[in-house]
Amino acid sequence: xxxxxxxxxxxxxxxxxxxxxxxxxxxxxxxxxxxxxxxxxxxxxxxxxxxxxxxxxxxxxxxxxxxxxxxxxxxxxxxxxxxxxxxxxxxxxxxxxxxxxxxxxxxxxxxxxxxxxxxxxxxxxxxxxxxxxxxxxxxxxxxxxxxxxxxxxxxxxxxxxxxxxxxxxxxxxxxxxxxxxxxxxxxxxxxxxxxxxxxxxxxx
Amino acid sequence: xxxxxxxxxxxxxxxxxxxxxxxxxxxxxxxxxxxxxxxxxxxxxxxxxxxxxxxxxxxxxxxxxxxxxxxxxxxxxxxxxxxxxxxxxxxxxxxxxxxxxxxxxxxxxxxxxxxxxxxxxxxxxxxxxxxxxxxxxxxxxxxxxxxxxxxxxxxxxxxxxxxxxxxxxxxxxxxxxxxxxxxxxxxxxxxxxxxxxxxxxxxx
Amino acid sequence: xxxxxxxxxxxxxxxxxxxxxxxxxxxxxxxxxxxxxxxxxxxxxxxxxxxxxxxxxxxxxxxxxxxxxxxxxxxxxxxxxxxxxxxxxxxxxxxxxxxxxxxxxxxxxxxxxxxxxxxxxxxxxxxxxxxxxxxxxxxxxxxxxxxxxxxxxxxxxxxxxxxxxxxxxxxxxxxxxxxxxxxxxxxxxxxxxxxxxxxxxxxx
Amino acid sequence: xxxxxxxxxxxxxxxxxxxxxxxxxxxxxxxxxxxxxxxxxxxxxxxxxxxxxxxxxxxxxxxxxxxxxxxxxxxxxxxxxxxxxxxxxxxxxxxxxxxxxxxxxxxxxxxxxxxxxxxxxxxxxxxxxxxxxxxxxxxxxxxxxxxxxxxxxxxxxxxxxxxxxxxxxxxxxxxxxxxxxxxxxxxxxxxxxxxxxxxxxxxx
DNA sequence: GATGAATGAGGTTTCATTCAT
DNA sequence: CATGAATGAAACCTCATTCAT
Numbered sequence: 001x002x003x004x005x006x007x008x009x010x011x012x013x014x015x016x017x018x019x020x021x022x023x024x025x026x027x028x029x030x031x032x033x034x035x036x037x038x039x040x041x042x043x044x045x046x047x048x049x050x051x052x053x054x055x056x057x058x059x060x061x062x063x064x065x066x067x068x069x070x071x072x073x074x075x076x077x078x079x080x081x082x083x084x085x086x087x088x089x090x091x092x093x094x095x096x097x098x099x100x101x102x103x104x105x106x107x108x109x110x111x112x113x114x115x116x117x118x119x120x121x122x123x124x125x126x127x128x129x130x131x132x133x134x135x136x137x138x139x140x141x142x143x144x145x146x147x148x149x150x151x152x153x154x155x156x157x158x159x160x161x162x163x164x165x166x167x168x169x170x171x172x173x174x175x176x177x178x179x180x181x182x183x184x185x186x187x188x189x190x191x192x193x194x195x196x197x198x199x200x201x202x203x204x
Numbered sequence: 205x206x207x208x209x210x211x212x213x214x215x216x217x218x219x220x221x222x223x224x225x226x227x228x229x230x231x232x233x234x235x236x237x238x239x240x241x242x243x244x245x246x247x248x249x250x251x252x253x254x255x256x257x258x259x260x261x262x263x264x265x266x267x268x269x270x271x272x273x274x275x276x277x278x279x280x281x282x283x284x285x286x287x288x289x290x291x292x293x294x295x296x297x298x299x300x301x302x303x304x305x306x307x308x309x310x311x312x313x314x315x316x317x318x319x320x321x322x323x324x325x326x327x328x329x330x331x332x333x334x335x336x337x338x339x340x341x342x343x344x345x346x347x348x349x350x351x352x353x354x355x356x357x358x359x360x361x362x363x364x365x366x367x368x369x370x371x372x373x374x375x376x377x378x379x380x381x382x383x384x385x386x387x388x389x390x391x392x393x394x395x396x397x398x399x400x401x402x403x404x405x406x407x408x
Numbered sequence: 409x410x411x412x413x414x415x416x417x418x419x420x421x422x423x424x425x426x427x428x429x430x431x432x433x434x435x436x437x438x439x440x441x442x443x444x445x446x447x448x449x450x451x452x453x454x455x456x457x458x459x460x461x462x463x464x465x466x467x468x469x470x471x472x473x474x475x476x477x478x479x480x481x482x483x484x485x486x487x488x489x490x491x492x493x494x495x496x497x498x499x500x501x502x503x504x505x506x507x508x509x510x511x512x513x514x515x516x517x518x519x520x521x522x523x524x525x526x527x528x529x530x531x532x533x534x535x536x537x538x539x540x541x542x543x544x545x546x547x548x549x550x551x552x553x554x555x556x557x558x559x560x561x562x563x564x565x566x567x568x569x570x571x572x573x574x575x576x577x578x579x580x581x582x583x584x585x586x587x588x589x590x591x592x593x594x595x596x597x598x599x600x601x602x603x604x605x606x607x608x609x610x611x612x
Numbered sequence: 613x614x615x616x617x618x619x620x621x622x623x624x625x626x627x628x629x630x631x632x633x634x635x636x637x638x639x640x641x642x643x644x645x646x647x648x649x650x651x652x653x654x655x656x657x658x659x660x661x662x663x664x665x666x667x668x669x670x671x672x673x674x675x676x677x678x679x680x681x682x683x684x685x686x687x688x689x690x691x692x693x694x695x696x697x698x699x700x701x702x703x704x705x706x707x708x709x710x711x712x713x714x715x716x717x718x719x720x721x722x723x724x725x726x727x728x729x730x731x732x733x734x735x736x737x738x739x740x741x742x743x744x745x746x747x748x749x750x751x752x753x754x755x756x757x758x759x760x761x762x763x764x765x766x767x768x769x770x771x772x773x774x775x776x777x778x779x780x781x782x783x784x785x786x787x788x789x790x791x792x793x794x795x796x797x798x799x800x801x802x803x804x805x806x807x808x809x810x811x812x813x814x815x816x
Numbered sequence: 817g818a819t820g821a822a823t824g825a826g827g828t829t830t831c832a833t834t835c836a837t
Numbered sequence: 838c839a840t841g842a843a844t845g846a847a848a849c850c851t852c853a854t855t856c857a858t
Contacts, residue, residue, distance in 0.1 A: 011821090032236035036849065046823040051850065127377050134378055156379060157372065157392045164368045168361065173331050174338055175360060188361045196400030240832060241841095250840040252834080261832065419842090440644035444828065454844040459829070535785050542786055564787060565800045569777045576772050581739050582746055583768060596769045604808030648853060649820095658819040660855080669853065 015053050017043045023064045031061055062122050069129045072100050080136045086143040090162075090190060093136065097166050098186050134159050144194075151197050158193050165189040219257050221247045227268045235265055266326050273333045276304050284340045290347040294366075294394060297340060301370050302390050338363050348398075355401050362397050369393040423461055425451045431472045439469055470530050477537045480508050488544045494551040498570075498598060501544065505574050506594050542567050552602075559605050566601050573597040627665050629655045635676045643673055674734050681741045684712050692748045698755040702774075702802060705748060709778050710798050746771050756806075763809050770805050777801040 021042035025034040036057055040047045054060035080093035137159035144150040166189065169182040225246035229238040240261055244251040258264035284297035341363035348354040370393065373386040429451035433442040444465055448455045462468035488501035545567035552558040574597065577590040633654035637646040648669055652659045666672035692705040749771035756762035778801065781794040 014821090035847090047849095048823050048851080049821075052821070057849070130375070131378055153392075154383060156383065157389060158396055160372050160375065160378065161365070161369045161393060161396065164371050165365045167368055168364050171334070171364065174335055174364065179358060179360065185361060188357075189365060192362055192365065192397060192400035194400075196396035196398070200404070239830090244841095251832095251842095252840050253838085255833070256838075422842090443826090455828095456830080456844050456846095457842075460842065460844095465828070538783070539786055561800075562791060564791065565780065565797060566804055568780050568783065568786065569773070569801060569804065572776045572779050573773045575776050576769065579742070579772065582743055582772065587766060587768065593769060596765075597773060600770055600773065600805060600808035602808075604804035604806075608812070647851090652820095659821095659853095660819050661817085663854070664817070 014043075014045070014049070018045070018050055018053055018060070019064055019067050022060050023068060026061060026064055031057075058119055062119060062125075065122060066125065069126070072096070073129065073132060075100075076133060077136065080140060086140050086147065086149075087190075087194070089143075090137070090140045090194075091187075093140065094162065094166055094186055094190065095183075097133075097163065098169050098182055101166060101169050102182060130163075133163060137162055141197075149199060150194065151199055153197055158197055162189065162193050165193070215257075218247075218249065218253070222249070222254055222257055222264070223268055223271050226264055227272060230265060230268055235261075262323055266323060266329075269326060270329065273330070276300070277333060277336060279304075280337060281340065284344060290344050290351065290353075291394075291398070293347075294341070294344045294398075295391075297344065298366065298370055298390055298394065299387075301337075301367065302373050302386055305370060305373055306386060334367075337367060341366055345401075353403060354398065355403055357401055362401055366393065366397050369397070422451075422453070422457070426453070426458055426461055426468070427472055427475050430468050431476060434469060434472055439465075466527055470527060470533075473530060474533065477534070480504070481537065481540060483508075484541060485544065488548060494548050494555065494557075495598075495602070497551075498545070498548045498602075499595075501548065502570065502574055502594055502598065503591075505541075505571065506577050506590055509574060509577055510590060538571075541571060545570055549605075557607060558602070559607055561605055566605055570597065570601050573601070623665075626655075626657065626661070630657070630662055630665055630672070631676055631679050634672055635680060638673060638676055643669075670731055674731060674737075677734060678737065681738070684708070685741065685744060687712075688745060689748065692752060698752050698759065698761075699802075699806070701755075702749070702752045702806075703799075705752065706774065706778055706798055706802065707795075709745075709775065710781050710794055713778060713781055714794060742775075745775060749774055753809075761811060762806070763811055765809055770809055774801065774805050777805070 018039065022034070022039045025039055025042060036050055037047050039060070040050050043050070050060070054063060075096045076093055079096040080089055083089040083092050134156065138155040141150060141155040141159055145152045145155070166186065168185050168189065172180050175185075222243065226238070226243045229242055229246060240254060241251050243264075244254050247254070254264070258267060279300045280297055283300040284293050287293040287296050338360065342359040345354060345359040345363055349356045349359070370390065372389050372393065376384050379389075426447065430442070430447045433447055433450060436442075444458055445455050447468075448458050451458070458468070462471060483504045484501055487504040488497055491497040491500050542564065546563040549558060549563040549567055553560045553563070574594065576593050576597065580588050583593075630651065634646070634651045637650055637654060648662055649659050651672075652662050655662070662672070666675060687708045688705055691708045692701050695701040695704050746768065750767040753762060753767040753771055757764045757767070778798065780797050780801065784792050787797075
């Protein structure tokens with residue numbers, strides 16, 4: 001038991017350390033600017049060892065994206081399921097999104113780039129992630145519609161607006177020094193969009 | 205005069221043809237995937253000639269971005285100045301943005317990537333473009349506030365939301381077949397955001 | 409006229425100098441032991457230049473083989489066509505073979521190795537060369553049969569024996585110092601084989 | 613005794629299984645195309661274990677050649693000693709040669725390549741094998757000469773011709789479908805050469 | 817003794833840039 | 838001026854070999 005598990009743990013550990021080093025560098029410098037040797041160095045291992053775990057640089061890149069987006073989707077789904085009303089659930093879900101955007105240890109920024117030219121399959125994976133994320137937000141909005149609180153509009157546009165608008169938390173340069181607070185930005189975004197599609201108290 | 209002007213015109217023409225070829229390719233394939241030779245070929249000139257006009261690939265890339273964003277900013281400013289009410293002006297401005305996003309001949313998609321790793325100055329230039337664009341939208345919104353039609357909130361968030369939400373027109377994959385119409389997406393986005401910050405005629 | 413031809417000549421010249429350098433080294437050290445950089449160095453050019461003329465090392469290797477065997481086949485065919493009787497024609501043809509085997513400037517030794525593991529197409533090319541060469545010798549032998557001087561046996565075996573036996577000229581180590589003379593070895597080989605299938609003067 | 617012998621037997625067994633796996637792969641794919649890991653896998657042992665038995669890949673290659681050629685020489689010598697007349701002995705010896713050429717389990721094809729670039733000593737070893745083999749055939753031929761059946765010519769050329777011509781059995785591609793039968797090819801080769809140097813009963 | 821994870825020297829190939837024509 | 842042949846730095850990747858377990 002002991003030894004074999006140790007071996008497996010060791011491998012898992014190495015695997016993750018490479019994924020993390022690679023994610024860190026890919027995030028900071030992009031695919032082409034990041035050299036395999038740098039990744040190895042940051043992971044504290046030899047150049048050749050990276051190839052024991054990943055067949056090629058492209059595959060490593062793909063796996064980094066998969067690893068991070070899978071983690072994200074798990075967290076996002078959980079958050080979107082917790083909470084009483086649709087408003088609270090929306091709030092929870094977008095909090096996860098914002099956190100992933102901001103945490104430097106997460107490599108989430110990679111997602112917002114267009115990697116179609118690197119690999120078509122990677123592109124499709126990312127479109128899928130986006131679709132899944134959007135669907136979750138749409139479902140939450142439809143809940144609010146059923147509850148009669150939101151206008152019964154097609155939810156795809158407000159859902160995507162919410163997701164896109166969360167990018168704002170990455171634009172600290174564009175905010176006045178004292179106006180930048182990611183959490184309140186998120187709240188304002190939600191307020192505006194929900195308000196924009198709220199059922200107006202019956203015009204008479 | 206004649207000859208010199210001809211020479212100058214010739215140069216200007218060449219310069220633009222390179223910028224356009226480069227923009228086309230950079231847009232489609234990204235910085236690293238685009239080879240100098242391809243650019244020369246598409247521009248219909250020799251590989252060495254590109255270097256008569258641009259010191260390096262990076263500089264060319266920078267100049268492409270500058271060229272395109274300058275054109276964009278000009279168009280965006282004009283559009284934002286034309287029209288009677290703030291609503292019409294907002295509509296005009298965002299129409300330009302959407303057009304730039306969609307026209308493949310425009311190279312605007314480049315703007316939404318993070319090029320910090322390619323060149324720090326380029327990054328700053330793009331932040332500046334974003335700031336300027338946001339400022340124009342903020343001014344329009346403040347006009348609506350002064351007119352008493354919009355709530356007097358800090359306009360930076362709704363302004364950026366409008367700009368970010370216009371990215372939606374690039375996500376045709378995420379829309380149902382019959383729900384994808386860039387112009388109406390734009391209108392819906394504007395409606396939701398303006399509605400979200402509209403002064404409710406607070407029935408008493 | 410002048411300039412363009414010069415350009416073409418220049419390219420042809422370079423092409424041949426690379427082929428020759430590569431042939432020299434491939435012959436001496438084999439495919440894997442020969443480095444692209446060595447080839448470039450021996451050809452007196454830069455490493456990258458080789459790739460302007462040949463897409464890859466494999467292609468270069470293939471082209472070396474093609475170049476040499478094409479030259480050989482041309483010479484072999486001509487020699488096999490010149491001369492009065494079948495005996496003289498056979499003699500001429502095998503002289504060419506022996507010369508190619510021995511001239512260090514020719515890369516003919518490459519032919520006798522089995523390159524199937526390097527490239528299947530290359531292997532087929534070489535089988536084709538062998539087939540063509542054998543056919544020429546067979547035709548000559550059949551001429552002797554029609555003339556009634558040789559027994560009407562299937563000519564494929566003696567033909568291949570003649571060709572294989574010419575390898576002897578490469579085995580100088582196996583001959584006593586004073587018994588090694590390629591030309592007389594060739595003559596002896598021909599004598600033995602022809603004698604071996606000669607029509608015996610009718611036993612009565 | 614028991615344990616030590618067992619250990620020794622175990623070692624011997626391992627040694628041979630590596631030699632055989634290596635021979636199989638070297639024969640099929642050549643020296644460079646064969647990876648140490650493949651050899652270990654085919655031998656059913658770990659990669660590191662190969663190095664317990666052979667200091668390096670080159671040494672292993674060398675030992676494979678030695679092992680195979682030693683076996684061959686033993687068989688060849690025995691065969692050349694058995695049989696009544698010189699003709700029968702020649703027949704027996706070349707049968708061994710042909711068998712070694714054809715049996716894929718034998719690694720004899722390696723012998724016909726030029727390995728000088730891999731190792732000078734290996735090259736010399738192979739020249740020695742050739743010399744020994746040729747000597748055996750020469751001795752048989754000289755027997756025929758002493759018996760007055762063959763012309764008293766220098767036997768080195770016909771001996772080498774016989775050996776080289778046995779390569780034909782590897783060229784199945786060059787024979788017509790129904791003309792390829794290794795055993796009869798061998799017989800024909802012997803017939804032609806012996807006939808070529810047979811004492812003609814000179815009709816007076 | 818046996819193993820296989822780790823290594824890094826060394827190979828092929830690409831492509832931005834130069835410069836003679 | 839315009840060109841494109843030539844270049845070589847730099848990147849990816851392989852695999853023989855080592856060594857801790």
